Amino acid sequence: MTSSPPKNPDAVKASKDDVNLLNPKLPDGPSAPYDMQTTAETFVWLNDQIAVYPDIFTVKPEKRKDTALLVNHPDYLKQILVSKHDRYIKGVGFERVKMLLGNGVIVSDGPFWRKQRRMIQPAFGKDVIEKLVEQVKQANLELLEKWKPLAESHSVINITDETNELALDIILRALFSDDLDGIFKQHNGNPFAMLTDNSERDLKMAVKFRGLTKIVADIITQRRESNADRLDFLSVFMDARDKETGEAMSDKELIDEIMTIIVAGSETSATTMNWSWYCLSQHPDVESRLHAEIDNASYEQSPGFEHIMELGYVRQVVEEVLRLYPPVWLYTRKAIEQDTLGEFDIVPGTDIFISPYYLHRHKDYWDNPETFDPDRFLPEQIKQRHKFAYIPFSAGPRRCIGDFFGIVEAQLHFGLLARHFKLSFVEDHPVELAPEVNLRTKFPIKMRISYRT
Ligand code: HEM
Structure with missing residues (x-):
């Protein structure tokens, strides 16, 4: 039996994912070619384009090979990231990250990514985090002691540097726990501090940072030799076994995952805390509610894992900060199979750009998107x-x-530090965005610290 040709070719195209590969139907977009990057220039350019095309638009490539789409509609994002995620891999820009992090889980793809993600996932379960919270607590208690005399004298602190250093300290403690002191002694200080001392993420920096892999390799060897019993991310990574082969990670795999966690886990958290202190200083009503919650919480000295449920408003504040200032403000995928997004055709090779910064300000989904309002995160x-x-x-x-x-x-940072101190913004520079790989502040934020009472 032969099937008769469809009367209406569109009816066939609309069925499942049949895509017109030769003449794909693309959304409208700017006529001039452009290559989007994680730069201030693209940030401004995107703002102009999204005003015209709020949900999706096509960008013709300038120097790159493939057509790109900026996707800013939640239904399409659900499809790319969740329901049809296997048709997309990591895209433009991740080559640069690869120079810094090797083939860690943030850049790898396919079966290798799946295996590595399975191997490191147990380290991020509630049971492990609950124990690692001790390290987070210690880092914050040290900061409390450091800030006490500064608050006495109403000093001006650079909160951008403070939160950068804290977040790096926390992630290193979470990775290496009791081995960290030894590393600091051996290197006369923190060898990873180059990350906070230097915000460039260029080739020179990548080469320098990769030089630190020797330190990580030495700790792995020492742990193997000493059979040391530790509770930290590294020990969970070293104990992990692939469920299919029963094999542990190789040293190279371990190193790449550790370097990935150091970078991915410190810069994002640091910018979040930095922006949060700033937002609190600009919204006294929010700050008072946060203080009230913290003051009424049941811990004596320092919050622990068992107190995070009592810090619900702190969480809402942080979520609202992540809405307005998402550290990962622009990231990419590449289509490896054909797909359709609504009426549009996606051909293999298409570059997809996703911007949480602009999505979180989409007028169809957020009332008064520019207003800072943590109540948006009430259940x-x-x-x-x-x-x-x-x-x-x-x-x-x-x-x-x-x-x-x-x-x-x-939550633990604000639960402890905001119980004691108030930070007031010191206007020595206007606060401007620096949309680089992370959405930082262009100039460090200065704040006057004092005791709350
Ligand atoms: C507020 C803090 C954070 C934000 C906003 C954030 C944001 C993100 C985003 C948007 C991605 C996905 C990127 C993409 O798909 O291209 C991601 C991936 C990742 N993040 Fe975070 N992150 C934060 C904290 C952390 C921390 C604390 C760690 C580790 C301790 C971490 C480790 C990772 C890793 C390993 C990946 C790659 C996951 C994979 O591809 O399987 N992040 N993060």
Whole structure:
């Protein structure tokens, strides 16, 4: 039996994912070619384009090979990140990250990524995080002691540097726990401090940072030789066995995953805490509610894992900061199979750009998007919203592995430090965005610290 040709060719195209590969139907977009990057220039350019094409638009490549789409509609994002995620891999820009991090889980793809993600996932379960919270607590208690005399004298502190150093300290403690002191002694200080001392992420920096892999390799060897019993990310990574082959990670794999966690887990958390202190200083009503919650919480000295449920408003504040200032403000995918997004055709090779910064300000999904309002994250408000209108940690199988750790880290930081201190913004520079790989502040933020009482 032969099937008769369809009367209406569109009817066939509309069925499943049949895509017109030769003449794909693309959304409208600017006529001039352009290559999007994680730069201030692209940030401004995107703002102009999204005003015209709020949901999706096509960008003709300038020097690159493939056509790109900026996708800013939650339904399409759900499809790319979740329901049809296997048709997309990591895209433009990740080659640069690869120079810094090797083939760690943030850049790898396919079966290798799946294996590595399975291997490191147990380290991010609630049971391990609950124990690692001790390290987060210690780092914050040391900061408390450091800030006490500064508060006595109402000094001006550079909160951008302070939060950068704290977040690096926390992630290193979480990775290496009791081995960290030894590393510092051996290197006369913190060899990883180059990350906080230098915000460039160029080739020179990548080469320098990769030089640190020797330190990580030495710790792995020492642990193997001494059979040391530790509770930290590294020990969970070293104990992990592939469920199919029973094999542990090789040294190279371990090193790449550790370097990945150091960078992915410190810069994002640091910018979140930095922006949070700034937002609190600009919104006294929010700050008072946060203080009230912290003051009424049941801990005596320092919050622990058992107190995070009491710090619900702190969490809402952090979530609202992540809405307005998502550290990962622009990231990419590449289509490896054909797909359709609504009426549009996606041909293999298409570059996809996703910007949580602009999505989180989409007028169809957020009322008064520029207003700082942590009540947007009350459970009843979350329920009413499109789930994919808010993706600071991305979504689907490649969702941030450290999302829970990152939020708990911020809750414990404010739960302790904001109980004692008030930070007031010192206007020595206007606060401007620096949209680089992470959405930082262009100039460090200065704040006057004083005791709350
Ligand atoms: C507020 C803090 C954080 C934010 C906003 C954030 C955001 C993100 C985003 C958007 C992605 C997905 C990127 C993409 O798909 O291209 C991601 C991936 C990742 N993040 Fe985070 N992150 C945060 C904290 C952390 C922490 C604390 C860790 C580790 C301790 C971490 C480790 C990772 C890793 C390993 C990946 C790659 C996951 C994979 O591809 O399987 N992140 N993060």
